[in-house]
Amino acid sequence: MKRSKKERQSLLTEKITDNPFVTDEQLAAEFNVSVQTIRLDRMELAIPELRERIKDVAAKNYDEVKSLPLDEVIGEIIDIELDNRALSIFDVSSEHVFQRNGIARGHHLFAQANSLAVAVINDELALTAKSNVAFVKPVRAGDRVVTKAIVTGKLPEKNRTFIEVTSTVDNEVVFKGDFEMYRTKGEEK
């Protein structure tokens, strides 16, 4: 049952990603090749040795109880017209999705929309008061989410600003939300 080198290496990568705790010896037995071959394969593929792999897994856990976004703004704002409109992009990667099925967790999309809504308001500080959102279509790892926020109305006497947010991937709407924001200071201008 000889596999080609290429085939073996791709299976090897998969195996190791799947279970980083496997030794070269076990892999050699599994693929019916010598330990040296496995080592050569790892070197070609730049896969570190067992202990390093384990250490990486451990460090990831230890580094910081990861969870999520610490940034001021989720996504990168690429255009903004204060008190009017704003646009941001957010590249979805593997840490934003459910491992199960690769679909992005809702709160990341919400986070992008919410922080864009905060950013568009031309004020010292804006807080979200209410919001109504719909997750229209699943977003996956690798997708680039383009989010647009548009100020749709204001109630200056109540310190409220209304914002409509739409997120798209490849021009298809994936998320829509209405945000009612509270602003600390009244409107300037």
Add this chain to the structure above:
Amino acid sequence: MKRSKKERQSLLTEKITDNPFVTDEQLAAEFNVSVQTIRLDRMELAIPELRERIKDVAAKNYDEVKSLPLDEVIGEIIDIELDNRALSIFDVSSEHVFQRNGIARGHHLFAQANSLAVAVINDELALTAKSNVAFVKPVRAGDRVVTKAIVTGKLPEKNRTFIEVTSTVDNEVVFKGDFEMYRTKGEEK
């Protein structure tokens, strides 16, 4: 400078718990004793060697990531009754708030609520379809947010589950939300 054996051992335990990645040699240097002494100490205290410790950390991390959904939850779930109710707590710290005024960013509260809504659903996978939320009262760094999710209804023919989420700090409501969840029964492309 010389500490008693007992003192050293308790400090040792602390050090290692604090940073499991430290070698006997480093510890020996730190406590000004020989490596052998450190080894004896570890044996008496039943502390495994560096590699085992690292492997433990890694395995723990790995299991959690694999077994999921609890790892994908923002906040810590302290009680759960599948398809019925769930409770989680989330300690707000400085990285979750606006520097300006110390008020928590909305999407963190949303994330806690949303992931609790996902967790309470007793299914392979749940996705948020829509949600309607209100940020009732500002939350600040240091606050412990207690969030309760209650399943309020279902539309099995449409694969929908409705969940009401309420977050409180010191028994005062700070956040309320209604979530409409989509649940996949088995497959999905």
Add this chain to the structure above:
DNA sequence: ATTAGTATTAGCACTTGGTACTAATACCAA
């Protein structure tokens, strides 16, 4: 001070799961 008992240090052989390197052999293709 002597003696017992614990504490500490030292040294050596051996273990795992490797790296780094060299050399030999096998296989496949023009």
Add this chain to the structure above:
DNA sequence: TTGGTATTAGTACCAAGTGCTAATACTAAT
């Protein structure tokens, strides 16, 4: 047949240990 890649084998070496024995040091009690 020649060449190039692929595979295997073998050696020396490393880190961070375990396991064991033996020597020394430090107290504390008689």
